[in-house]
Amino acid sequence: MDTTVICELHLRLILSSESSLPVRASLRYDTADPYAVRTVFYDGAKETVEWVFARELLTAGLHLPAGIGDVQVWPCRSRGLDVVCIALTSEEGEALLHAPARVLEAFLKRTDAIVPPGTEHRHLSFDQELSRFLTES
Structure with a gap:
């Protein structure tokens, strides 16, 4: 049974x-893809941008700098509030x-409740993953 956690x-x-x-975003975690958090960024019009992050990267970035390359995450304070900085780099440009x-x-705690860290492999179906891989190829 798949379970999904969504956070706007x-x-x-x-x-x-x-x-x-301001940027509105939606985070989605699904046990069918237990290592990933899918994020959709809405630009205010009808355009969206989707990024996929490792759940482990977002969790680490709550407490210390994490990530290399296209995605880097770290804790900081802005305007007196605790925030998580997410730096994204692609061929189209960069965003902070x-x-x-x-x-x-809170979102990550909800994901941990349905798939505790370190148990992600128990939620993968080899047959489904192979089928998805072959379909996308």
Whole structure:
């Protein structure tokens, strides 16, 4: 039986030390893909951008700098609030986002309740993964 955890939240897209924009996002964790958190960013129009993060990376980034390459996550304070900085890099450009640490931590605790860290492999179906791989290839 698949279980899904969804969290709607508001992030800040950091443009400069004095300027930022609100960004609505949706986090989705599904036991069918127990290592990943899918995130959809909404730009205010009808456009969306989707990124997939390792759940372990987001969890580590709550407490210390984590990640290399395209995604880096670290804790910080902004305007007196605890936030998690998420730096994204792609061929299209770079973005720095601030996520409310409390909201992200609560979401990750909910995912841990349905799939405790270290038990993700128990939720994978080799046949389903092979079928999905062959379909996407």
